[in-house]
Amino acid sequence: MVATAGKPLESQAIGGRGGVDAVLSFSPIPSLRPCMNPARRKTYLKALGVDVWVSRSTPGEATEPEVAKIVPIAKVPAKAKAPPEPAAELPVIERAPPIIVPTDWAAVRAMVKDCTRCKLCATRTQTVFGVGPESASLMVVGEGPGADEDARGEPFVGRAGQLLDEMLKAIGRSRSENTFIANVVKCRPPGNRDPEKEEAEACRPYLEAQIKLVKPKLIVALGRIAAQRLLVTDEPLSRLRGPLHAYGPERTPLFITYHPAYLLRSPREKAKSWDDLKKVWRFLQTG
Numbered sequence: 001m002v003a004t005a006g007k008p009l010e011s012q013a014i015g016g017r018g019g020v021d022a023v024l025s026f027s028p029i030p031s032l033r034p035c036m037n038p039a040r041r042k043t044y045l046k047a048l049g050v051d052v053w054v055s056r057s058t059p060g061e062a063t064e065p066e067v068a069k070i071v072p073i074a075k076v077p078a079k080a081k082a083p084p085e086p087a088a089e090l091p092v093i094e095r096a097p098p099i100i101v102p103t104d105w106a107a108v109r110a111m112v113k114d115c116t117r118c119k120l121c122a123t124r125t126q127t128v129f130g131v132g133p134e135s136a137s138l139m140v141v142g143e144g145p146g147a148d149e150d151a152r153g154e155p156f157v158g159r160a161g162q163l164l165d166e167m168l169k170a171i172g173r174s175r176s177e178n179t180f181i182a183n184v185v186k187c188r189p190p191g192n193r194d195p196e197k198e199e200a201e202a203c204r205p206y207l208e209a210q211i212k213l214v215k216p217k218l219i220v221a222l223g224r225i226a227a228q229r230l231l232v233t234d235e236p237l238s239r240l241r242g243p244l245h246a247y248g249p250e251r252t253p254l255f256i257t258y259h260p261a262y263l264l265r266s267p268r269e270k271a272k273s274w275d276d277l278k279k280v281w282r283f284l285q286t287g
């Protein structure tokens with residue numbers, strides 16, 4: 001595969017804001033529109049700390065949850081800010097040249113494992129390739145590994161990862177069964193800083209190779225940084241979240257939602273995150 005590093009990716013709004021809904025709600029027979037399993041919905045809402053009130057006079061479950069109150073997910077004290085890590089002696093690496101990434105899993109894995117295309121190679125413990133079935137219909141993309149992921153070699157294994165797993169579970173998804181999880185950069189940015197644009201570009205051929213191999217029906221990018229790096233834009237999340245975008249040479253549908261780490265810090269946004277997850281679920285059922 002010829003890498004497309006540096007090439008701006010197209011972003012298209014389908015029906016403008018709320019475009020996914022616009023596409024998905026197009027069903028001539030409303031009763032045939034998919035409806036989420038109530039137990040699954042409850043699991044998710046419980047995990048998110050969102051209370052749902054269902055009228056006692058209504059037999060069975062309401063088709064759409066009514067978000068009555070949002071309570072913090074856990075009374076765990078906020079993690080003390082880690083002291084900034086000492087600046088590492090980093091090699092000066094110029095803009096990574098285009099590369100041809102192999103088109104089989106083993107070769108891509110091997111290439112990532114020893115990669116030195118950007119300065120993050122100097123400070124990582126190990127690369128974090130990604131996890132999940134090789135032909136998952138959903139691919140989730142975060143910004144980059146944190147300390148836990150760098151130590152374990154697997155994406156989203158810290159607190160944010162636990163919340164991500166709960167969110168996925170609520171829509172019938174898991175990393176072991178049907179969802180491939182990766183990051184924009186495969187190596188941890190030191191001090192948990194955001195991955196730089198050059199680092200994302202250097203790593204892009206690997207993500208594109210993964211997308212080409214997995215062939216997901218939908219990619220969900222988590223948070224502003226993942227979205228901005230994927231779409232090569234500085235637009236705020238408020239504008240990126242909503243419309244359905246198209247990613248890369250395959251023009252895979254790309255949906256953008258909140259990062260679980262942000263949801264841990266801002267529990268008020270969990271209701272909107274739940275709206276997004278329902279759209280993802282519906283898209284995967286019908287789209």
Ligand code: URA
Binds near residue numbers: 142144146154156183
């Ligand atoms: N945050 C991310 O964006 N990716 C991870 O793998 C973990 C936390």
Ligand code: SF4
Binds near residue numbers: 115119185186
């Ligand atoms: Fe290579 Fe990506 Fe790691 Fe940079 S972040 S060294 S491009 S694997």
